[in-house]
Amino acid sequence: MTQCPKCAGKTRPVLVDEYNDEHMGIPVILVNAITQEICVDCGAVASTIIPDHKGLIAAVAISRIIDPLKLNGQEIRFLRKALNFNGKEFAERLEVAPETVSRWEHDKEIMGPAREKLLRLIVGKNLSEHAMAMDFTSDTIIDMRIQSVRAHEPSAILLERVKVKFPEHPSEKYWGEFDEAA
Numbered sequence: 001m002t003q004c005p006k007c008a009g010k011t012r013p014v015l016v017d018e019y020n021d022e023h024m025g026i027p028v029i030l031v032n033a034i035t036q037e038i039c040v041d042c043g044a045v046a047s048t049i050i051p052d053h054k055g056l057i058a059a060v061a062i063s064r065i066i067d068p069l070k071l072n073g074q075e076i077r078f079l080r081k082a083l084n085f086n087g088k089e090f091a092e093r094l095e096v097a098p099e100t101v102s103r104w105e106h107d108k109e110i111m112g113p114a115r116e117k118l119l120r121l122i123v124g125k126n127l128s129e130h131a132m133a134m135d136f137t138s139d140t141i142i143d144m145r146i147q148s149v150r151a152h153e154p155s156a157i158l159l160e161r162v163k164v165k166f167p168e169h170p171s172e173k174y175w176g177e178f179d180e181a182a
């Protein structure tokens with residue numbers, strides 16, 4: 001049992017309809033997936049439980065790379081961090097100077113479409129195994145036409161916990177794209 005940090009009252013678990021996750025640097029909304037311990041007396045949030053954090057990062061990354069809308073600087077930075085690369089390692093993988101990475105991430109230089117597709121393929125290869133509920137095939141990226149738009153705000157990625165049927169894990173839940181129709 002959790003105690004309220006403000007008034008030491010009792011807390012109860014509440015499922016949050018839409019949780020805006022601001023830890024990743026790009027807008028992500030987690031639908032019916034986050035539990036918070038809320039104080040019954042004063043309403044303070046005592047704790048927030050985000051399940052499967054590694055899987056969440058991977059699902060956000062895969063969701064973004066299968067969307068053909070051109071990546072902005074914030075999103076490039078998010079993907080680099082999701083891959084666990086520092087600026088130098090990232091520059092080496094994409095065969096550019098380290099200064100170029102910084103310029104991409106600050107929207108001072110545009111990443112060309114071929115290099116952007118290479119980045120997307122690297123993300124897919126490294127992270128899709130942690131995003132079991134997301135459909136990723138490298139063909140999606142290879143056949144993709146990157147949609148270039150002038151300055152855009154990234155649209156929020158909506159994720160929920162979905163059941164994935166695997167013989168070895170029959171009812172485990174993974175992060176997947178929020179399906180409004182379901």
Ligand SMILES: [Zn+2]
Binds near residue numbers: 042
């Ligand atoms: Zn309280």
